[in-house]
Amino acid sequence: MKRSILKIIAAFLAVLIITGNSIMAESNPGEKKAIRVLLVGGGASHDFDRWYKQEDVQTLQKGGLASVEYTDNPTTILPKLNDIDVLYLSNNQPIADKATREAIFAFADAGKGxxxxxxxxxYNWADWPEYNLKLVGGGSKGHDKYGPFEVTITRKHPVTGGVPSSFQLDDELYYFKPDPAGTPIEVLATAKAESSDKVFPSVFIVKHPKAKIVGIALGHDAKSHTIGPYQTILRNAVEWAAGNK
Structure with missing residues (x-):
């Protein structure tokens, strides 16, 4: 008799749990799913493991914004593209495989981020000029000596939302130059060195006909990756590229 009563109670509790879960799911119908991001790093002159694999992954996953997988092995990119919302490239090591290169362009042509x-x-790859021409809209072949400079927001956009109108940091000021023959860019923020009057794009949108692409020229080490403006720009960029802003 006791066993029968226990079974009935257990069944009743199971129903309550299932019903409760259903009610909770229905009460949050607009709850956002984590953005699926593949972050590709690796190469020379940067501590990819520390500042991209650790710091940027932590920044993006905070509050459940994104689910991030990091890889420094370009051969793993291709099989993962079908299962992500945003491809985050920070690498300067070669992506030599032709099929992977074609798949990245197909990813962009499918309207992804x-x-x-x-x-x-x-300009990392002389044998892959299409990358800079079509996906980057230009590139950099030089930069200032690592040191302080000011970044100024020049256009309101979801990527720059919540970012101060200007901020200082220590970094490598990239001499990014748009390619007149490439995909046009829309500059959202510029950088100006303290020792020069030259101004260069620092944060920008690449106006690809289908994909949502953000370029962020900042990011050498701790003095960019750990500051609020950079982290806000990065989170905004992933959200916008994923179509959530």
Missing amino acids: LVLAHPALW
Whole structure:
């Protein structure tokens, strides 16, 4: 008799749990799912593990904004593209595989999101000019000596929302130059060195006909990755690229 009563109680509790879960799910119908991000790092002149794999992953996953997988192995990119919302490239090591290169372009042509950061905005690959021409809209072949400079927000946009109108940081000021023959860019923020009057794009949108692409020229080490303005720009960029802003 006791066993029968216990079974009835257990069944009743199970129903309550299932019903409660259903009610909770229905009460939060607009709850956002975490953005699926593949962050690709690796190469020279930067501590990719510390500042991209650790710091940027932590920044993006805070509050459940994104679910981030990091890789420094370009051969792992291709099989993951179908299962992500945003491809975040920070690498300056080669992506040599032709199929992977074609798949990245197909990813963009499918209207997906890309965030291209600091090392990935360089003219890294002479044998892959289409990357800079079509996905970056230009590139950098030089930068100031590491040191302080000011970043100024020049255009209101979801990517720059919540960012101060100007801020200081220590970084490598990239001499990013748009390619007149490439995909046009829309500059959202500029950088100016203290020792020069020259101004360069620092945060921008690449106006690809289908993809949502953000370029972020900042990001050498701790003095960019750990400050509020950079982290806000990065989170905004991933949200916008994913179509959530």
